[in-house]
Amino acid sequence: MIYFDSAATSFQKPASVAAAMWEALASMSSPGRGGYPAAARAADTAFQCRSELAELFGLRNPEQVVFTLNATHALNLAIKSLVPPGGKAVISGYEHNAVTRPLAALNTQVSVAEAPLFAPEAATEAFRRLVVPGVDAVICSHVSNVFGFIQPVEEIAELCRSRKVPFIIDASQSAGVLPLNMEALGAAFIAMPGHKGLYGPQGTGVLLCGDGVPTRPLLEGGTGSMSIQQQMPDFLPDRLEAGTLNMPGIAGLLAGVRYVRRGGLAKILDHEQHLTRLAIQGLENLPGLRLFTSPGLQHQTGVLSLTAEGMDVEAIGSALAERGIAVRAGIHCAPCAHRTAGTLDTGTVRISFSDFNTPEEVARLLRAIRGVLGRLF
């Protein structure tokens, strides 16, 4: 199989990730649950992972790095910490259901800062009109999971700081690809998966918490600290980490983070954008095909959506799967993004690259798409 669905989860991982997970299974129990060597090894690994994530994302205190199940879990924690039932939130026009469903569950008054695709200035202006005192939180995906659109989070962060409105960044598609500095941005929270651009295993996610930002647990339970007290501890990470941590996952995530830091974000982004350019060059002249691209990829990562006139996107996805190529067709759990881009009725076929894809794989993808279009037309 040739895998081009890394915006959902990166399937190919560094070999060190699986090795670290095996090592964790063989030698680690649970951090904060004992003074014996297996517990100490687990605690050291969890702390090392927090510390390296803190360094990667510009946080001084590793206690502000909270492990979660995935980005959805992290976003739920962030949103439900800041937005009360019936509260007010401003979101971008490119949000995932991981943002919009928790807001709907809270019966939030949501204002959408709509802007055309690949138009960051328009996005900033849309936020400028809507971010006013009294808004409980501004939430914005750094990169659209459907279109790879890089949103202007630095400008939105500056706006939120000046208007004293908490800012939540969904870094699901940018963590491990684009630089993000939590303290420079002054964000309240940054949520991310461990299993996409950070190359950790599924079942891992991270919530970076701003210093002094109020937090509300979604779960209560054991933390290995303040055990007599029947309320959750008031300090991080324990406050948001009830129950046993996923140590094999965290060990794998640490290996993934080290892979990313060794290679460097810029190199990974360059590689993924290079592959995206190859795909665009090979597809842009095909009749009936519509590609969603930012000129020169100025505002786009290694995610490429397309539609074909008169063809169902799921049929294209299935036909590519028959040829051993994995892409994602449909709405991508992001009706908000499709509504903004005008593709809600059709959906798109999404091709998303990782550091492990090659130009040869892209060449095979192009041949397969040409074959599929020829057969289905």
Added chain:
Amino acid sequence: MEHYIILARSVTYAQRMRKSLDRAGIRCQIFRPPRDLTELGCAYAVRVAVSDLPGALTALHKDRLDPVQIFIYQQGQYQEVDP
């Protein structure tokens, strides 16, 4: 052997303390203190040599890592001391 233990609010906090002390060149160990030392329940602490306590407190203060409590261990018993 006499030593001091510096209580931390959590295992992660104890690890931050150890990192701070490592940077200051002070040897320490993380361990679980006796149950009766704290009314908080499960706890973690770092253990340092008696001669290292002033330097340890300076390093922790510099890194804004305030101890929950400090105890001295001598003659088989722990006794709380002021920071």
